[in-house]
Amino acid sequence: MTARRSDAAGPAHKAVETGVALLIAAFGIIVIIGSLKAGINWGAEGPRAGFFPFYIGVSIVAASAINLWSALRETDDRLFAEWGQLRQVMSVVVPTAIYVGSMPFVGLYVASIIFIGWFMRWLGGYRWLPTIAVALGMPIITYLVFERWFLVPLPKGPIEEWLGL
């Protein structure tokens, strides 16, 4: 899965591995702080709310310390991924983030039409006709299946309201 070092450049696997271990450790510390706030000792009704998560947090920090240690000891110089590959990944993450972030304002349908259209047109390089067909077709099918057939409401924005859906 992880590429061997070749001519291409990219972040080292070791660096990412170290970063992930630190990230998890930080999460563990947050859990410990939260548990301390909730109380980790015994109250009138037995162990208090923070009792169990406190030890979970301690285990997270301990396990990440060991993972960090073994990541730092790692001697091979594999790449995590090439920059080009990461650009591919970001080309999905960024638009998806915009798509997800805009959903509360424009609703799911409009956001989906734009998202699918953007993806097919710019990443897939499709002509306008198939792009529009898929970008409009999918939300329409979604509407029929979810809202009409299974009665599951999906987020709507001003345009749906204006259309009276």
Add this chain to the structure above:
Amino acid sequence: MEELANLFHGFAVALQPYNMMLMVVGIMLGVIIGVLPGLGGANGVAILLPLTFSMPPTSAIIMLSCIYWGALFGGAITSILFNIPGEPWSVATTFDGYPMAQQGKPGEALTAAFTSSFVGALFAVAMITLVAPLVASFALRFGPAEKFAVYFLAFCSFVGLSKEPPFKTIAAMMIGFALAAVGLDSITGQLRLTFGITELLNGFDFLIAVIGLFGIGEILLTMEEGLSFRGGNAKINLRVVLQTWKELPSYWVTSLRSCLIGCWMGVTPAGATPASFMSYGIAKRLARNGKNFGKGEIEGVIAPETAAHAAGTSALLPMLSLGVPGSPTAAVLLGGLLIWGLQPGPMLFVEQKEFVWGLIASMYLGNLAGLLVVLTCVPIFAAILRVPFSIIAPLILVLCAIGAYSVHNSTFDVMLMLVFGVLGYLLKKCNYPLAPLVLAIVLGDKAEEAFRQSLLGSQGSLSVFFSNGLVSTIMVLGLVALFWSAIQEGYSRLRTAVA
């Protein structure tokens, strides 16, 4: 005998036309989910779970479990024809399945894979039919300490049996437990770990985690590999099927062994993926023509497929009888039970006979239907794979978003899904296993409750977990599983030292 009567009653439930229709729909959807990259059994079921909120629970579980069977079948199609495992448990199928397809025998390979899957599943369902009621009636006597011991065993087996480094497994699992703890504490009613963020009051829903970790994460991995599908044509005709079926019984030893490996790995929550690898490895070592494995041996298709399907199916045994799911998909199904208002665990066999036996009967019928569907419709499913990824990917992402939204009708969940997706990508690339993380989110509250209740009974002394024969046995088994790799290493060192 009572079980037999219950099973027949279950068949009557499963054979109702509405349920039969859901079964076929489920299988079809499942195979599509299994074929598509980025949509797997666990997140496919999670996305479609909201559709079942309005259905009667029995019909809902029949449809969702059939999606699961379909996904198990579907994984083999892409492995054999395109050398792309649609599911992690079909990686081992590519080793011999793809070479067979390259040598002009795709029909044989597919028939062998589907039939083996069916055999594995049938074996596991038969085991569930016989064993699950016994386990359930036994588990009815469990107190909180025994319950916690079962959870302990389940999670320790993860650490001992997974091929990822043990401390990464522990880290992933504990993240899951921590996420499960966020929100309202079920015993004291106190808020914890929310840090004043109102969206976190209800905690993290594992369905969101499943859709993000498995769905979005998988798409990101696929994008990185920039994959394009190239593969042979799928042609299956009756002659090839019958010819392959004539050949298959001579591999009955491999089949039986793979069934047993699969059932064992499915019940202990190691899951279908290690089961398929283990079964392939053992078959390679023991088979007469083992050195030809990897060059297109039919036995190399039979072994992993049988084990994967047996493991995937038997993962439902602990879910039904103990409330401990054996795989992420089983965990999603368990989450479904909670949403439909059923309490998973041994009481199901007493209180919800129709549900349990309807499900078990549908497992027989669903797998039979699955076999027929995949054998007849392979070309259609293979054609789906020729749809370019730049069309499939946005559609899957939109589906994931819809699934995440409709769990709680919350757009915050959709954003959370994306965060889980990026996290899933990073964790997967760094070799952290995702299954224990998900299972810990599902079981976290229950494990904690059992743990605290046992401690309450003993005034805080851990000796309660070794207070009687039953609970001690389970705890010791758990400890053995936890240190299994260390024990194995010690044993092999001892042997070399003696020799």
